[in-house]
Amino acid sequence: MYELFVLGELMTGDKHGYMLQDVLKNAVGLVRKISSGTLYPLLSRMTEAGWIHLQVEEETKGGRTRKIYGITEAGREKFYEMMASPLDADAGAETELTFRFKMVYFQYVTKEVRLDCLEQYLQIVEKNYRYVSQFEAYLLANMPEPEKQRVQLLRVFDHRKRLGEVDMQWVREEIERVQIQEE
Structure with a gap:
């Protein structure tokens, strides 16, 4: 899932690792955190896989080196493959996050893939x-007993149903919007 994000961000242009981490942190929201210990090994694996390339530049302030990442042709192909791959219905919250990531990068794929x-x-x-x-x-x-727990569980289900209703309505409207868009 984070691979999709990195490739999608690099579709917009080269970025240094700190910028990728900052954008990803904002993209995943307040609940999840992405650490350097997660991101940089991921970037290394993606570089080894040939999906991205690394350019090291000398940074003027503080004398630290800055690593700039860019997408390769193999990375573009992988990005398109990931965008076209089906969502995993059994992945729970990961599915929703993957869906949100995909939506951010819809402008790079065909109408058919978006739909x-x-x-x-x-x-x-x-x-x-x-x-x-x-x-x-x-x-x-x-x-079922205890009644207090049952009542509260019903409140939770009411909340989940209401969120689901809004989500279904929004997605249906988005499908209609995309259907009438010109390619």
Whole structure:
């Protein structure tokens, strides 16, 4: 998933590691953190795989070297492959983050790839919505104890259903918007 992000960011132009880390930190949100201990080994693996190249420049302030990363042709091919690959419906929160990353880089892929991604995500959200609705119906029909826990669980399911409804509506509208766009 982070590979997709790095390749997508490098599609916009060369960047140094600190900039990639800063943008990624903002992209993943407040809940997740991306450390240098995660990012730099990833960049090394991607360089070894031939997806990105590294250029070392001497930085004037403080005499530190700055590593500038750029995407290679093999990296572009990998990026397009990752963008076209199906979302993993079983990856939970990772699926949502991957979907968000893909959306950021939609401008680099075809309309067909964008629509496939949106439709896959819609199916995942609909499946989760059905699951929550079915479990909610089970709780209402069987009234398991303790009552306080059941009531609070029903509140949680109400929250998840409402988020799902908004998410489904937004994705459907986005699909319609993309469908009428010219390639």
